[in-house]
Amino acid sequence: MNETTESPAVKLTGLTKSFGANQVVQPLDLEIGRNEFFSILGPSGCGKTTLMRMITGFETPSGGSVELDGKNVDSVPTKSRDLNMLFQSYALFPHLSVYENVAFELRVRRTPKREIDGRVQDALALVRLQAFAERKPAELSGGQRQRVALARAVVGRPAVVLLDEPLGALDQKLRKEMQFELKRMQREVGITFIYVTHDQEEALTMSDRIAVMSEGRVLQVASPTEIYDAPASRFVATFIGSCNVLDGAVSADGRGVVVPGLGELNAAVPADARPGSGVTLAIRPERVTLSPATTVAATAPLGGVAGTLVERVFLGDEWTFHVRLDSDVVMTVSVPSGQAAAALGAIPDGAPVLLSWAAADARVLPADGSTTAAPSSAPLSSEVSA
Template identity: 65%
Template sequence: MTSSTQTAMPDSLMADSRAGQGETPAVRLTGITKTFGDNMVVQPLDLDIRQNEFFSILGPSGCGKTTLMRMITGFETPTDGSIELAGSSVDGLPTRKRDLNMLFQSYALFPHLTVFENVAFELRVRREPKKDITRRVQDALDLVRLGDLGERKTDQLSGGQRQRVALARAVVSRPAVVLLDEPLGALDQQLRKEMQIELKRMQRDVGITFIYVTHDQEEALSMSDRIAVMWKGRLLQIGSPQEIYDAPATEFVASFIGSCNIIPAISAGPGNAPTVAGIGEVPAVEVGAAEPVGSHVSVAVRPERMSVSASAPATGWSTTGTLTEAVYLGHEWRYGIRLGSDAHVFTTVPSTQLGPELGALRTGDSIFVSWAEKDARVLAE
């Protein structure tokens, strides 16, 4: 079983990081590390990013995700390891000679140029034929739904429109890879949600590998084909959004992706249910090899996978807790519950499903809590 404090990558993750080897990956990292002085900010890792994939590198500030991206672009040189783009080594190649483009949060548009000329800039530097420039720029603007705004100056555009111009400029040369470093960070919440949908649509339409660096879980979950969760310079888990959310491999992944109840428990050994102080055995699925008997572990359960009731369920496992809070949030109620000796959990109940018995409970009352074995995971501390 893999702890979020261990340095080794789980065997299942190691296999997944090299998934899809029948096809040449868009990006292949082999034994990559990066050290600044005595600080290793990216620990040894292997990673394949597939052709035409929307791949997100997700983690908190300082976890090494931007450094990893900068090594792919050529802005940083790896301390060890090698990088391939489309099967060819780019070790030692400057950024301008790598078949990739970048999109940053600042957009870096030229305010004195029109939208069309901003998008055409790279093609003009490359001395592409004029008729090809006109066609390709118009295609890129149509892709981002700005086809009729080519003659406007960028300072006449909204934040969302400027973001689209920057994206059109990034894809107009049809690079093999586009790297996006938190490009939605400057937008308001509603516009960010709209652009999440648009970015995924554009990536699918243009057929280019996108590598998206973010600390925003919702962005990664809503747009990605696969996600790599990074922490303290290590890749903790790689998988689809559903795999990352439903089957976290470590405590950090469970708590960082969405909301999750982390319940202290003690391992009872292989094939046996872990025990929680003041409760006893609780149902949960083991992750990897079981920890030795008596080891401290955690049971991770998503709030929406817990069921609560005012009376004991007729079938299945359940335990009693003490209601510590009941908060009305409009579309749902949030219940805080103390379980056993030292666990505090919360769960949510849709307002439309709140029965009279549950609605009558008050702080300090007993409440029954249950979950299915498949919805809880035993994770090493």
């Protein structure tokens, strides 16, 4: 914005890690901003913890470099980096009180005694555990112990806090509460959070930006809404939220997608898409409108697809409908419970129905995405022609 351009809190350049012959983090470039809540999301074993450990210095990269606040830290040991990490399996000192667990790091860092009490009290207030200062970890619930670990991670006010699945052990309700607490805490203390989670809903609700990883690669870095509404690949579309995917090809006039057995479907075909090229259509369940087959005329302009209602499942806040299309593919439609779902109550299971969606809600993705989900003929034919 002005001439004093701030360096990012974290900058990774060509960062990579191999264990023996196994390259678990592929060369990676990434910048994480100051005070950003940045989440890393991906399936088990994709390299999230390894990436975090390289940022902290607990793990030595096989290549590339790490900068913190504009300074290269490749030869700076963990204890001298301005960060703290809350591990996936953290441990509290069982013989120390909550207070002393939180104060521990400050004492190790030789923080002046008169500062320690204020900082510990602040950290305990952040996680709402002031009243528990004298308890031992064994006298706390799992969620309270987790909050002690959080207080300990932020008490030194590091520039960057890395949290590896910090809410993993908590039940759904406590997890939700802690999500709000964490977000509030991060805003209050102005720390950069790098947050690893398996839970996509958690990443969507908390993050400024999300990186989706698979097999050691970062597939997409974007805001939660962009990741959800404009996934760049089939992997991202199906990993974040649920998504209907249909394989097809761009129609001859380049305005829709032809899916075998279903004909031409409404889709947001990019202007540069080649007619006939193979693509994957990705449509979120809540963007699909389900209507009785008798309303064909009314919905026809939206490009309806015929199918049979197989079953419906009540999930509390929504109903999920499964509809078998003529191509035998089963599509999922979600409808908020309440009036909208009640109106569909009259449609019996087994009845013919019509599905429709706005073109903008049917994302057109490359057929092979960036995963191994590509049809097996694609890599074969390219090998043959090479």
